[in-house]
Every structure is written in C-alpha cells, then in structure tokens.
Amino acid sequence: MRPYIIKIDPYNIDQEALNRAAEIIHNRGLVAFPTETVYGLGADATDPKAVAGIFEAKKRPLDDPIIVHIAEIDDLARVSEKAPPLAYKLVERFWPGPLTVVLKKTDIIPDIVSSGLDTVAVRMPSNEIARGLIKAAGVPIAAPSANLFSRPSPTKAEHVLNDLEGRIDMILDGGPTEIGVESTVIEVIGSEVNILRPGGVSVEDLRRMTKNVNVPSDQWHQERSPGKYPQHYSPQAKIVLVPDRPDQDEKVMSYVAKIKEQNKTFGIMAKQEHEDRYRGFNVKILGPGRDSRICASRLFSILREFDKEEVDIIIAEGIPEKGLGLAVMNRLRKAAGPVEMFFNIFHNPQE
Ligand code: TXA
Ligand code: MG
Secondary structure, three states: OOOEEEEOOOOOOOHHHHHHHHHHHHOOOOEEEEOOOOEEEEEEOOOHHHHHHHHHHHOOOOOOOOEEEOOOHHHHHHHEOOOOHHHHHHHHHHOOOOEEEEEEEOOOOOHHHHOOOOEEEEEOOOOHHHHHHHHHHOOOEEOOEOOOOOOOOOOOHHHHHHHHOOOOOEEEEOOOOOOOOOOEEEEEEOOEEEEEEOOOOOHHHHHOOOOOEEOOOHHHHHHHOOOOOOOOOOOOOEEEEEOOOOOHHHHHHHHHHHHHHOOOOEEEEEEHHHOHHHOOOOEEEEEOOOOHHHHHHHHHHHHHHHHHOOOOEEEEEOOOOOOOHHHHHHHHHHHHOOHHHHHHHHOOOOO
C-alpha cells in the first residue's frame, strides 16, 4: 500500500488537503508533513493509541520521547505547566521556529509521548503547512522525524517514502525543507539553558538572548538525553569523519589511498573549497565551509544520495562548529558512530 501523497504549494496552501490530513489524524492515522527543519511523522498527541502507531511505523524504541507540535503560543498551556520566565522569553523570541523546549507536561499528554517522563518537549514550527495541519486537526501533534529509526532525517517527501512506504497513511509533500537539520532542544533550569540537542537555532542566537547557555559535549548528550543510542542519523555506508583543520584535504587523500587498497567503494562529502582537490572521484559538495546554513540544508540529502549509489564508505569533511555547523558536526559524529567502528574499517588501531 502506497501512502497517499498530496503535493502542496507552500505559497498557496490547499485547505482541503489539510482537512483530509486532519481527518486521518482524528482517525488515529499517521501523516508525514514538512516542517522548516525536516519532515515529521504526525499523530494526535493526546491519543496514546495513535502515538503508539508512530513508534511502530518508525521501529522506534519506546524510551525515546517525541516532540509535541503546537500552532500558537497560547496552545502551550494545554500541553505544559506554566513555563519558567526565561523559557517563555526564549519561545517568544524564537517561535514559530526550530526551537524545542522541555517543560513539565500536563495530563493531556499521555505517558507514551514522553516515554514516562513528567516532561514534554514542545515546539511551534514556522512552516505554514505544518501549522495549518495542526490548526485543522485542532489537537497538538506528536511528531518525530519521518524516517525509520536511526536513518538520516528526511528533508524531502521522497526520503519519507523511501523509509516508510506501506507503513503510514499520508504524505503532505511541501517540497524540500529549508533548514535541513532538526530543531534545537533545550531545557531551562532557573537562569541556565542546557542544550540537549544542537539544531536549527544556533548557540550564538540563544546567547544573544541570555548569558548562561551550556553546550555539553556529544558524550554528555548521549548519557543525558533519553534515547541514548550510539549510532543515529546513519546512512548504510560507513562514515569516516575528517575534522576541519588545515591539512584536512591531505588527510582525506590518505584515507582514499587506504580504501583503494581494500577495494572498497567510496564517496567524498567535501567542502566547496576542496572541490578541485578531489577531481575524478565521486564527490558531493556539502557547501562552503563558512556557510553553515547551506551545509545544514544539504547534509541528510547527500548521505541518502550516497546510500542510493551503495558506496561502502563516505569520507566526510568536517566544517567549523559555528552557527548551524555545531548541529551538522553533532549529526556527523553520531552518524559516524563510535570510534571503534572507524578502526574496524581500516584494521589499523594506530590511526
Ligand atoms: O526539528 C525537529 O525537532 C523535528 C521536526 C519533525 O519537528 N523532530 C524531531 O523529532 O527531530 P525526533 O523525535 O526525531 O527527536 C526528538 C528528540 C528525541 O530524540 C529526544 O532526545 C528529545 O527530542 N526529547 C523529546 N522529548 C523529550 C523530553 N521530554 N525530555 C528530553 N528530551 C526530549
Ligand atoms: Mg529523529
């Protein structure tokens, strides 16, 4: 069974299509829809049976809680207890947009959404198709990224179809998403903001609003956030991540030599600056290293393109961790998996 795919022009949204999608939501169905970050897989957040369907379709473990999407700031009071003043100040500044805030939940949110925690992650997306759907449904919508668990998040309707064909009821195709990495997830404790997942709102942007923004290491994230799985956002190919430093291109070429020795196929995800350096190889350009917005918007799509070509290894050039570069590098490190996997590729623990 193919899901029912409806193309929607984001500049001229067809209300009838949104109404049909809302009806599916009311009937406990699953609708994939675009947000400004990535495509989400939505169900009625107040209905535990509907939300159970999301976990099943994605093959997502039940201990990984789901973000609840609302259409208006006023809807916040339905899903969460009163937000602390700093949290409220931040949502007023960054909503609608790619910021998710973890707050105390109300009883309307069933345990399955929050994986048994007494908190709920809430976000108000800026994408008008997403907001239109939430409004048409008249309920908050629980939606993780619309990919199979552990695969790269979908930035196009086609990615959703590749992962979830036959497992969901409808896809609203609003074209490629703008930002390309998921929202920034934060918790606010008193006057401190802890970043639980870097994303579409940069740390620099948050720091313009408040002093105490803590950016823990990737290691900390894995221990602290629910759903701590070592490998995430992964294509089928193994990823070798080459840090952003002056001899980056030489390092890439040394890996190319090793991979060739082993008769493996590979692709290089490179910064624009190095395009000429890798002529003759299978290269996809992430973007200019200094333009983290472009890099973020292409990241997941490139990983999926390499998978289609069935390359064994993706050599990925890292970019500076500024702006959205922090989120890009966080996803790449998770996709690359633990360091040991990388050693297994080369059988050379000295590297
Ligand atoms: O941009 C996005 O955030 C996209 C779009 C669809 O909105 N959604 C998304 O959802 O990326 P998902 O499920 O792939 O990632 C949500 C993450 C979870 O892995 C979890 O770590 C964190 O948000 N999260 C959810 N509820 C939480 C809670 N109550 N406490 C702490 N972290 C939570
Ligand atoms: Mg996800």
